[in-house]
Amino acid sequence: MKQFYKSKSLLRLSFLFIVLFSVVSVANSCKDDDDEEFTDHMVQFEVKGSQNVVPKTIVTQVGTSQNTMYNTVQTPITYPWTSGEFFVNSSQSQLNLAANAELPNADSELIVTIWIDGEVAKTDTVTGAGVKSAAVAHSFLEL
Template sequence: MKQFYNLKSLLRLSFLLVALFSLTTVVNSCKDDDEDEFQDHVVQFEVKGTQNVVFKTVVTQVGTDQSTIYDPVGTLWTSGEFFVSTSQSQLNLAANAELPEANSQLIVTIWIDGEVAKSDTAKGTGTLSAAVTHSFLEL
């Protein structure tokens, strides 16, 4: 009789452990499903030139959407802030300008969430270009 009682207790304990393990597995697997695969970021493109720099072209690209601006006025051009999903994966910014003096500079910058993500500077005289790219893909 005692042996039958111990076998019954052992079966109950085994069933309880299997149920507890199954519940723990289900709860842990549900936690991973709640996370979003892609995130949104605030992005801004910026092109600056020192005094007397004349912009010729500014080219921006978010994912596969490309935009070209010809002859922007002034020595500072910004895109304004906009949201970009990391699903877009790639940001590109390029500009060229006429730099009149040896110490003239053309600076292109990609800002992400208020911080400089990438920047490039062209210095010298003549028609020079600067370009930067940023990828959201983690390699």
């Protein structure tokens, strides 16, 4: 009977050890997760064109928030146009900038640029005559 009692205690002790080891393992694995926190970035949109370019529309988008500006008598758009600097949290994931304009000559240019933390993140240049469009997009997500 003593032998049976000892093996039962050993079984309980082994079970307790396995449960304790499992809890410690799970706690350590959760502690080692390297989830990066979202960070704030200084962002600026910029649209510029060569001489005599007539802007038509500028569209900006941060995350799901879109803003469209039309060149009208009440709200004229002048080149170079900048949004001014503003903070964007990287949780917003997506930045978009698009513009179209009337380019007078074959060598006229329309340039759209997204600046992030003082550096050019994305830029697009179109050249030619007529109504031309340029667009850039930047994602904070790493795929």
